[in-house]
Amino acid sequence: MGGWTGKLLRVDMTAGTAVPEDIPQEWMEEYVGGRGLADRYLYEEMDPTVDPLSPENVLIFATGPLTGTCAPCGSRYMVITKGALTNCITTSNSGGFWGPELKFAGYDLVMITGASPTPKYLFVYDDRVELRDAAHLWGKTVGETEDGLREELGIPGLRTCCIGPAGENLVKFACIMNDKHRAAGRSGVGTVMGSKGLKAIAVRGTGGVEVSDGDAFMKALWDMRGEMIVNPTYEAFGMFGTASTIDLTQAFGGLPTRNFQQGQFEHAENLNGNTIRDTRLTTNKACFACTIACGRVCELGEHSDKFLVNTHPKNWKQAGEGPEYEAAWALGADTGVGDLDAVLKANWLCNDLGMDPISMGSTLASAMELYQEGRVTDEHVEMPLEFGSAEALVRMTEATAYREGFGDDLAEGAKLMGEKWDNPDVFMGVKGQEFPAYDPRGFVGMGVAYATCNRGACHLRAWTPGFETSESTPHTTDGKSEWVVHEQHRSTVHDSTGLCLFTGFAGGTLETFVPLVAAATGVDYTLDDLVTIGERTWNLERLWNLKAGLTMADDNLPKRLLSEPHTEGPSAGVTVDLDAMLPVYYRERGWDEAGVPTEEKLVELGLASM
Amino acid sequence: MTMMLNIVPDRCTGCMHCELACSWVQTGTFQPSRSLIRVNVFDEEASYAPFTCLQCDEAWCMNACPVNAIDVDGDSGAKIVSESLCIGCHLCTIACPFGTVYTLPLTDTASKCNLCGGQPACEAACPTAAIEFVDADQGGDWLEPWAETVNSKYVAASG
Numbered sequence: 001m002g003g004w005t006g007k008l009l010r011v012d013m014t015a016g017t018a019v020p021e022d023i024p025q026e027w028m029e030e031y032v033g034g035r036g037l038a039d040r041y042l043y044e045e046m047d048p049t050v051d052p053l054s055p056e057n058v059l060i061f062a063t064g065p066l067t068g069t070c071a072p073c074g075s076r077y078m079v080i081t082k083g084a085l086t087n088c089i090t091t092s093n094s095g096g097f098w099g100p101e102l103k104f105a106g107y108d109l110v111m112i113t114g115a116s117p118t119p120k121y122l123f124v125y126d127d128r129v130e131l132r133d134a135a136h137l138w139g140k141t142v143g144e145t146e147d148g149l150r151e152e153l154g155i156p157g158l159r160t161c162c163i164g165p166a167g168e169n170l171v172k173f174a175c176i177m178n179d180k181h182r183a184a185g186r187s188g189v190g191t192v193m194g195s196k197g198l199k200a201i202a203v204r205g206t207g208g209v210e211v212s213d214g215d216a217f218m219k220a221l222w223d224m225r226g227e228m229i230v231n232p233t234y235e236a237f238g239m240f241g242t243a244s245t246i247d248l249t250q251a252f253g254g255l256p257t258r259n260f261q262q263g264q265f266e267h268a269e270n271l272n273g274n275t276i277r278d279t280r281l282t283t284n285k286a287c288f289a290c291t292i293a294c295g296r297v298c299e300l301g302e303h304s305d306k307f308l309v310n311t312h313p314k315n316w317k318q319a320g321e322g323p324e325y326e327a328a329w330a331l332g333a334d335t336g337v338g339d340l341d342a343v344l345k346a347n348w349l350c351n352d353l354g355m356d357p358i359s360m361g362s363t364l365a366s367a368m369e370l371y372q373e374g375r376v377t378d379e380h381v382e383m384p385l386e387f388g389s390a391e392a393l394v395r396m397t398e399a400t401a402y403r404e405g406f407g408d409d410l411a412e413g414a415k416l417m418g419e420k421w422d423n424p425d426v427f428m429g430v431k432g433q434e435f436p437a438y439d440p441r442g443f444v445g446m447g448v449a450y451a452t453c454n455r456g457a458c459h460l461r462a463w464t465p466g467f468e469t470s471e472s473t474p475h476t477t478d479g480k481s482e483w484v485v486h487e488q489h490r491s492t493v494h495d496s497t498g499l500c501l502f503t504g505f506a507g508g509t510l511e512t513f514v515p516l517v518a519a520a521t522g523v524d525y526t527l528d529d530l531v532t533i534g535e536r537t538w539n540l541e542r543l544w545n546l547k548a549g550l551t552m553a554d555d556n557l558p559k560r561l562l563s564e565p566h567t568e569g570p571s572a573g574v575t576v577d578l579d580a581m582l583p584v585y586y587r588e589r590g591w592d593e594a595g596v597p598t599e600e601k602l603v604e605l606g607l608a609s610m
Numbered sequence: 611m612t613m614m615l616n617i618v619p620d621r622c623t624g625c626m627h628c629e630l631a632c633s634w635v636q637t638g639t640f641q642p643s644r645s646l647i648r649v650n651v652f653d654e655e656a657s658y659a660p661f662t663c664l665q666c667d668e669a670w671c672m673n674a675c676p677v678n679a680i681d682v683d684g685d686s687g688a689k690i691v692s693e694s695l696c697i698g699c700h701l702c703t704i705a706c707p708f709g710t711v712y713t714l715p716l717t718d719t720a721s722k723c724n725l726c727g728g729q730p731a732c733e734a735a736c737p738t739a740a741i742e743f744v745d746a747d748q749g750g751d752w753l754e755p756w757a758e759t760v761n762s763k764y765v766a767a768s769g
Contacts, residue, residue, distance in 0.1 A: 068640055069640045070627060070630035070640055070735065097626075104642070157642075180653070206641075206715075207641060207643075208633065208637055208639030208640055208641025208643075209641070210639045211639075214634075214638060282656045283623075283656050285624060285656070285658075286624055286625035287625070288626055289626060289627060289630060290623070291625065291627070291737035293623035
């Protein structure tokens with residue numbers, strides 16, 4: 001057996017125990033690993049109706065069979081739990097170096113159950129596993145926590161994932177951060193970790209990841225790298241990072257601006273890949289085994305004295321990694337802020353305090369709309385929350401993590417905040433999760449992708465703009481649902497193998513890595529097998545959500561997207577006809593009219609017993 | 611001819627493909643803890659650089675070995691440890707000024723870069739050509755200009 005270690009580390013925070021156990025071979029084969037395998041455990045281990053912040057919620061860290069190998073971008077791990085922001089299943093993905101280190105220590109999965117009354121951190125050094133007191137780390141930022149653990153433990157090569165103050169303060173969209181700047185970002189997985197009293201997992205592994213057929217693996221590796229190196233996106237990601245996407249969304253009127261009130265941002269050029277590269281980039285940074293290196297390391301340098309707030313990082317001149325496209329949009333265009341330094345600083349704060357910059361920016365944008373409407377006024381806030389206020393962006397980001405003043409409202413996410421201030425329509429998202437950076441009125445297919453994603457609004461399960469601007473057209477509904485279904489299966493396979501989704505955009509498609517998965521695991525997987533596993537996983541997540549109480553009413557979009565078109569730009573006049581797309585989506589999936597998987601479909605996928 | 615691995619730090623992205631390739635050659639698994647090339651990460655400088663044996667002309671590891679277990683490969687000029695001769699005294703690991711001789715965990719014998727018999731796996735694996743396999747006479751001296759650049763940053767910062 002290769003690829004998998006076959007071990008799960010079961011950590012009971014209530015009892016204070018951490019014990020390894022074997023993973024059933026048939027589960028590994030039926031779900032490949034990562035997201036799929038962890039979904040299977042989550043289905044088995046918890047009642048989907050429980051409060052996500054209760055000890056009964058289960059938090060799983062999951063690597064895939066290619067995590068820790070030299071497969072291109074085989075750096076990923078996923079965090080699977082009931083999302084604090086969304087109240088449905090969530091599957092957050094992160095790169096960096098922590099996931100591979102967990103494999104080197106000998107574990108595919110870590111499962112956290114229960115809750116500890118006092119802060120703890122988990123220490124894993126190969127076979128040695130201990131839950132240790134973390135009182136001295138509680139309250140520390142992500143950077144301080146990681147540096148603190150490295151110093152305290154003195155183990156070269158130690159890798160850490162942790163929560164920042166936002167996770168401790170149960171900010172609903174807190175992240176789990178690893179390697180300081182990498183995040184399992186969305187849906188409040190860090191909030192769940194905070195509720196369990198788990199500050200960090202520090203890992204050092206000295207073992208190796210085996211593969212079943214070495215010769216076949218290395219051949220498949222070079223075939224895949226050969227496909228990637230000639231792909232134009234491969235080079236563009238390295239050159240300009242993901243923020244180059246701003247040019248695409250801006251051109252099609254799909255760059256949501258001022259809480260989706262416009263589809264183009266007049267200062268978009270201040271935030272795009274070229275500007276970041278020309279003015280603030282220090283170097284590229286790769287995750288483990290990544291051949292693309294889309295990561296940006298940016299420096300504020302002489303601009304570091306702008307927008308000072310109370311949180312002073314150790315090296316304020318260096319903004320750290322990012323911003324990626326989503327962060328540059330959420331903290332920039334969506335709040336109307338066109339100052340790159342403010343965006344960099346807010347992004348840095350999100351990383352160091354452990355918050356999702358997408359939800360942070362979107363929630364602030366919703367608050368700015370409440371302020372614009374006059375519902376939130378100067379007596380409620382410490383500074384005017386006007387669209388475009390760079391000062392408000394940086395300060396409110398900090399205030400949210402510490403729940404100071406109006407930050408306490410922001411920390412609940414846009415949905416609950418909108419309800420509290422009597423305008424639920426300012427919430428731009430699905431299933432409690434704020435939208436990422438694509439306006440479905442510019443790319444209509446994103447509408448059905450957002451509405452149907454199992455973890456709430458998400459761009460990573462079926463990214464339609466590429467398809468809609470090449471093989472299809474952006475404003476039509478025909479063929480969108482079918483494509484989204486197809487893509488959701490494929491992206492799920494990415495998440496389950498441990499490869500980064502970006503390999504797929506950069507020439508390393510599912511077709512190219514099927515032989516890698518087969519050679520690593522020794523299971524004779526074909527392309528169809530893996531796509532079926534993607535579909536099985538997607539349906540299992542759907543069943544989990546239905547058990548949690550979700551219905552087809554949750555597969556919806558905000559009123560603004562359905563009935564309020566933009567008045568200017570390339571997407572003027574377009575609204576999203578979800579009623580046309582959703583029934584097609586359900587039909588394509590083999591679900592009934594209410595979005596429930598049919599008995600026939602479940603039998604076909606081997607899920608009949610569920 | 612003596613060959614060497616010439617490092618171009620500015621091209622390194624810190625991805626560790628060199629460590630993975632090296633450990634694959636050593637162990638047949640992906641195991642960075644067994645790699646003979648190591649990526650050094652300078653977080654605050656946003657700088658990364660792999661580092662391995664420089665195949666010194668006057669190899670201190672070789673001179674220090676009491677049992678002549680380190681020999682020069684005729685083709686590549688690589689300094690190679692004979693596992694059967696090594697007695698595990700660790701003197702070579704202490705003698706090496708660059709810290710690029712390691713000990714194997716199970717046998718406690720010395721292990722160092724042997725240039726993979728003339729086809730270094732790390733060089734082939736590097737996606738950014740940050741590792742070049744070159745004639746030592748032409749490759750040398752990359753450390754000096756790099757050290758100067760790094761130093762000048764510190765001098766300017768303290769300045």
